[in-house]
Amino acid sequence: MKILTILSHPNLENSRVNKALKQAVENKNIVFNNLYEKYKDFNIDVKAEQELLLQYEKIIFQFPIYWYSCPPLLKKYFDDVFAYGFAYGSKTKALSKKDFAFCISFGDAKESFLENGKIAFSVDEILTPFKALCKFTDANYKGYFAVFKATHGLDDKELNNNCEDYKVFINNFIK
Numbered sequence: 001m002k003i004l005t006i007l008s009h010p011n012l013e014n015s016r017v018n019k020a021l022k023q024a025v026e027n028k029n030i031v032f033n034n035l036y037e038k039y040k041d042f043n044i045d046v047k048a049e050q051e052l053l054l055q056y057e058k059i060i061f062q063f064p065i066y067w068y069s070c071p072p073l074l075k076k077y078f079d080d081v082f083a084y085g086f087a088y089g090s091k092t093k094a095l096s097k098k099d100f101a102f103c104i105s106f107g108d109a110k111e112s113f114l115e116n117g118k119i120a121f122s123v124d125e126i127l128t129p130f131k132a133l134c135k136f137t138d139a140n141y142k143g144y145f146a147v148f149k150a151t152h153g154l155d156d157k158e159l160n161n162n163c164e165d166y167k168v169f170i171n172n173f174i175k
Contacts, residue, residue, distance in 0.1 A: 008074035024163035
C-alpha cells in the first residue's frame with residue numbers, strides 16, 4: 001500500500017531534520033507531494049490536489065511546527081483543498097475513512113511540552129486543530145511522529161535514531 005506524504009517545509013533543502021526524515025523513508029511505498037516546491041507562488045491547484053488525495057487511503061502531513069501551528073502554505077492548503085463539497089458537506093465527504101497521520105518537528109526539547117515545562121502544553125494539545133480537522137472531515141486520526149530539538153541541540157546520533165524510529169512509525173501506519 002502506498003502512502004501520500006504532504007510535505008510542507010518552506011526551506012527543505014536547508015532543513016536538517018525534515019530533509020533527513022524524508023530521505024529515511026523515501027521508497028516505493030511513499031509518494032511525496034512537496035507543497036513549497038510545487039506552489040512557490042501559493043497558487044494551489046485545488047482540483048489537482050483533491051484528485052491526488054482521492055488516490056490514497058493513507059496520508060501523512062509532514063511539517064515543522066511554527067508558533068504552535070503549521071507553515072502558512074499548509075494552512076492555505078487546508079483552507080483551499082479541504083473545501084465544502086469535497087472534504088465536508090451534506091453530499092460529499094471525500095476524505096471519509098482515510099487514515100491521516102502527522103510527522104512534525106519541534107525546535108524545543110520534549111521536556112518543554114510537559115505540564116511543568118516551559119511551554120506547558122502537551123504535543124497532543126498543540127495538535128488539537130489537526131485532530132479536529134480529521135474529525136470534521138471524518139478521516140481517521142492515526143497519531144503523530146514527533147522530533148524534538150530540531151533547532152536546538154539535536155545531535156547526529158539522535159537524528160539518526162529519529163529517522164530509524166520514523167521508519168517503524170511508517171511500517172506501523174501501513175498495517
